[in-house]
Amino acid sequence: MKFNINDIYHGFKLIEEVELKEIDSIGRIFQHQKTGAKLINIQNDDDNKVFTIGFKTPPENSTGVPHIIEHAVLAGSRKFKTKEPFVDLLKSSLNTFLNAMTFPDRTIYPVASRNHKDFINLIDVYLDGVFYPSIYDSEYTFMQEGWHYVIDEKTGELKYNGVVYNEMKGAYSSPDSLAFDGVVRNLYKDTPYGNDSGGNPDNITDLTYEEFLDFHRKYYHPSNSHMFLYGDGDVLKILEFVNDNYISDFERLDINVEIPMQEKFESMVEKEGIYGISNDESEKDKTYLAMGYSVGSFNNPEELFALGILYDMIIDNPAAPVKKALMDAGIGKSVDGGFESSLKQPLFLILIKGSNPDEKENFKMVLRKSLQDLVNNGIDKDLVKASINKREFALREADFGGYPKGLIYYYKVVQSYMYEGNPFSQLQYDKIMENIKNGVDNRYFENLIQKYLLDNDHCIIYTLKPEKGYTDKKEKEVKEKLSEIKSKLTEEDKNNIISKVNKLREIQGTPDSEEQLNTIPTVSINDVSSTSEVLPLEERNEEDIKVLYHDVHTSKIGYLKFIFDARVIPQELIQYGKLLSEVLGKISTKNYGYSKLINEISIHTGGIRFMLNNYTEHSNKDEYYPKFIVRAKALDNELNKTMELILEILNNTKFEEKNLIIQTIRENKANQEAMIQSSGNIVAARRLLSYLSQKASYDEHIYGIGYYRFLCDLERNFNNKWEEITSNLEKVSKILFNRDNMIMSFAGDKEDYEIFKNNLKQVKNSLNKEENKYYNYKFSNENINEGLTTQANVQYVAKGGNFKEAGFKYGGALLVLQTIAKYDYLWNKVRIKGGAYGVSLDFGMSGNLYISSYRDPNVVDTLKAYDDMGDYLRSFNVSKKDMEKYIIGAIRDLDSPLTSSMKAERAMEFYFNHITQEMIQKEREEVLNTSIEDIKALSDLMDAVMKQNYICVLGNEGKIRENKDIFKTIVSAIE
Missing domain, CATH: 3.30.830.10 (Metalloenzyme, LuxS/M16 peptidase-like)
Structure with missing residues (x-):
């Protein structure tokens, strides 16, 4: 209307x-x-x-x-x-x-x-x-x-x-x-x-x-x-x-x-903070140095766009000049930061990780000099064009990694509307981008640097220093405070605390009544489709190359992949295969210096990424298919150039740039450490699964603690190992990028596929063709039940095993159990009663199962909750209506909305895992037909897996050592 x-x-x-x-x-x-x-x-x-x-x-x-x-x-x-x-x-x-x-x-x-x-x-x-x-x-x-x-x-x-x-x-x-x-x-x-x-x-x-x-x-x-x-x-x-x-x-x-504005500072402020490291860690190279500038205005959308582009240009891009200057000066191990526009006064942040306190003055000097050089000499025009094109491509693609588009648009709307600005200003970006591009020849970005980074005194340099035992000291202070509080409590006060906690536990442990449950509105099982979506995938042969074609509408963007069988890599070089995926595209090739190469990628494509991935045979936890994948996306008129750039990287990369390779190693090590500290549930679960599965051992080798330790060794011994590193990268590259070792994938409209197909001859003629040798890897699977210590104040508690080895089969009822456990049993036991922030449960088709908690104050109590899940399931009894709710929740997870590129990705995953449409439909029907008795019958499965007693806990050193009897090995997670 x-x-x-x-x-x-x-x-x-x-x-x-x-x-x-x-x-x-x-x-x-x-x-x-x-x-x-x-x-x-x-x-x-x-x-x-x-x-x-x-x-x-x-x-x-x-x-x-x-x-x-x-x-x-x-x-x-x-x-x-x-x-x-x-x-x-x-x-x-x-x-x-x-x-x-x-x-x-x-x-x-x-x-x-x-x-x-x-x-x-x-x-x-x-x-x-x-x-x-x-x-x-x-x-x-x-x-x-x-x-x-x-x-x-x-x-x-x-x-x-x-x-x-x-x-x-x-x-x-x-x-x-x-x-x-x-x-x-x-x-x-x-x-x-x-x-x-x-x-x-x-x-x-x-x-x-x-x-x-x-x-x-x-x-x-x-x-x-x-x-x-x-x-x-x-x-x-x-x-x-x-x-x-x-x-x-x-x-x-x-x-x-009213959100008041901070009055501008008259000069730079210097502040310090402390964070804890374990007694086994060295304080060397553990300091964070941060420079933050208050920049721009919430009601000037053009400046917000431009400052975001500027951050990519000088810091976030692999060829970013300020990042390069800071790394070349040896101030730290990696450069990070961000442009935060969600505040009323936006923030431009440059963050050095892996530094030392005595580098602060050098940081300020090198940063200022590098910014001044850009103003004096001008920013490389290709770099400017690359960063602008990168932003434009992202705006055009509007693919937000599975998040609803509406949610991302809301974030853009609220950034100005919260403060009485125009809510649509960041969504009307055509004119904004035109203005920015028109200003490039008039020193647009150089003027931004001068205004907001050189002439701006509203800034801070913040030094975050490591201190051994700091977390234990803080914990001791809390205990002393609580001891003092307790000493002043009367018996009545103590009884009141006990009474309140008991009442809270009673409330938490009392199930909602049928009347209360009936107040929650639901959809009907009839609102759920009984048929699984068919994902687009067609096997073709073009120029003697196997192609997986995904016929999806992508608004003239083509998504293409080169997929190489990674089993050609000898076992002792697998981690070099992962390192190769990190360095490709960031170092020079025969025909492009690394800065030119990076700019060309951003100018002509929506990105080229390299990754070592691993697919599992659905029926066997020890059978898997490692793949080295080159992923790229580009507008249809740039597909030819995109494939040309990929082939240049695959055939002509020169592994000679020592500074760039050590920089990549250090950045990846820093990223691994950040994941250990912020996503310990994933780290612990991955480590746990490596005890019991060949496939999971491979994953741990290239993603987990194992890969982190590999990076630590390379960094620590880099000069002595330099010839070995460059030789191994060259060796892996040569044996991997072979046209007989490759299949390709393309997602896009039929017209775009024709453009893709017409470029395959250059692929066939460009890649080498040598006889392939494939390796069968053998990893040690041993139940070593580790305690991985950090100075965190919380734990990440993982336990699991393999239900197929215990004699059970995979079925759709397990997905319903997953919903029941995550949002009923485990939620109540581990989160509500235990105080953890979260807990998850995962069943794999191959039989691997794990439970892991997130930001958990406990260890033993959480493990007991996991062990008691079988007893819970034996007495499981809900109404038909409630059972339908669980089924709907399980179907929702199966039917999460996918973008066109995500549909192609999922279809490819099923292809390599040998999961057929019939299997997907069978699983869906099993979910829809799951009964209370089916759930009760899974109690023996949970008991059997928990008795296998595979455990990995990552968390506070004191807490882990306090419970040392449950571990076979206790080691520091971070070096």
Whole structure:
């Protein structure tokens, strides 16, 4: 229907309507007349609909109250009476996105679904949660999600527990996070950004229940809200629903939540921080040096675009001149940073990892000199063009890695609208990009450097230093504080703490009643398709090359892959195959210096990536198919040039540039360390699986702790090993890139396939052809049950095994069990009662199974929860309706929306894993037909796997050594 400016639609007045031709949409701004609530609508034909409600929630301290409320409001409300409506939706809805996030100055609640009924259900639950949460009924949700005292039954010690408390203990164990936060806190010290909205563990326990409620009363009102609606939904019906069921009940309040601006500094500020390392680690090369600049304005979209491009140009690009200058000066092991435009005052950050405190002055000097050289001499025009083209390609592709487009557009909308700017300014980018390109010859980017990086005194240099035993010292301080608190408690106080914890445990352990469960809206099993989507893949032969063709619409972008069988690499050189994937495209070739090569890639393509991947035979955990894959994407008129560049890299790379190769090794080592510190659940699970499977051992060899230690050895002995390194890279490259060792893949329209096909002759004629020798690898699989120690304040606890070896088969019921376990049993036992931030469970077709926790305060209690899962399943008994919910949740995971390129990727994965469409359909039918008895029957499977007793825990050194009896090996995770 046609909307008219100034007309009122179900209480919402249309303020503005614009065409957003760049994203093929209509944009509208509505304002609710009674409450002043704002609603942005982006309407188009995307069936993956998105709704978000957000509130300005500037923190007044670092107790984490915005973050705790974000958790708490989705734990029961006026209409939805279960303990965890959010979790009920996770396990029973068809959502394509469901979460909530706390930002430094706002809290948002986004949902997405392709099903209209489900979409309305999600909106209903979320709006009832934010406006009418059950947090006012009792303090137990605050205790669970925020913090509470516990008196340890065995030791009598007073302790803290709580989901957010433990989550933030994990966050404060990551030096990457601490470095970024240290810059933000000090650069904007007199604004809300000077506080931690997520919560500092030192301050979270200062928050009272009444302060928690007062914060909700103050900020969670329609007059302080902004809503966002995206996709092909019926706008009028949704406006009617929101008005009639929620915000028409409120009166307008004068809630003037202004985010103040930090006054500009008169000169650079210097600050320091500390993070903990273990006693076994060296403090050398462990310092972080960060330079942060307050730049640009939230209401100048052109500058925001340009500053993002500038960051790519001088720091993020492999040939970035400032990055090169810093690395050549030997200031650190890697250069990172970012351009953060989600703040009212955006941040331009340059971060050095692997440095030392005495390099600070050199860092400032080299950084300033390199920036001044760019201003004086001008930035290389090819580099400028490459960075602009890179941004334009990303805008055109609009592929956000599985996230709903509407959610990404919301992030762009809210960046300016939060502060009363134009919500559509970052979506109307054609004119912006034209202005930027037109300004290149007039020193556009050089002037930005001069204005914001050289002449800008609103900046900070932040030094984050390592300290041995710092985490233990902090933990000791907490224990002493708690001991002092306990010494002042009366017996009545102690009994009150015990009583409250017991009551909390009782609430947590009491299942929701049928009446409460019936308040949660659901879709019907009839809303679920009984047929699996057929993914596009056709085997063809072109120029004697096997081609996997995926006929999908990709808006004139071709996605192509060169796929080489990596079994030609000798076992002792497998890790060099992984290293090869990291250096290709970043060093010179016969016809291109590395800077020219990198620029050519960005100018003519949407990216060329190299990776060593591994596919598993679905029926056998020890049979696998390692592949070295070259992935590229390009507009159809650039496919010829893209293939030319790939062949240049494969045939003519020169492994002679010592500085660039050591830089790559150091950067990858830094990335591995960051993953150990921030994604320990993945690291521990991967390490665990390597104990029991040949395929998983290979994966650990190229992705996990094994590969990290390989990089450490190369860096430590680089000069002595240089000839060996360059020789092995050359050797692997020569044996790998063989035309008889390759198949290809292409995703795109039929017209684009013809362009691709016409270029295959150059591929056939260019690659060498020698006889291939394939190796059968043999790894040692041994149950070494490791404790991997760090100075983190939390643990990542993994346990698993192989159910096929125990005599069980894979079936669709396991996917339903996965939903039940993740969102019922494990959620309640490990997250709600145990205080971990998260827990996951995964069943592989090959029989491998693992459970892993995330930011977990426990070890033994978590392992016991895993062991007891079989007993839980034996007594499993739910209604038919609840069983349908679990099935719907499992199907949702199978049906997560895929972009065209993702469909091609998934189809290729099935092809190499030998998973047929018949198998996929059979699995779906098994999911849809799963019964309560099927789930109960899996109790023996869980028992058998847990008895195999494969364990890996990554986490706090003291906690691991305290439980040393459960480990066969205890080693430091980080060197």
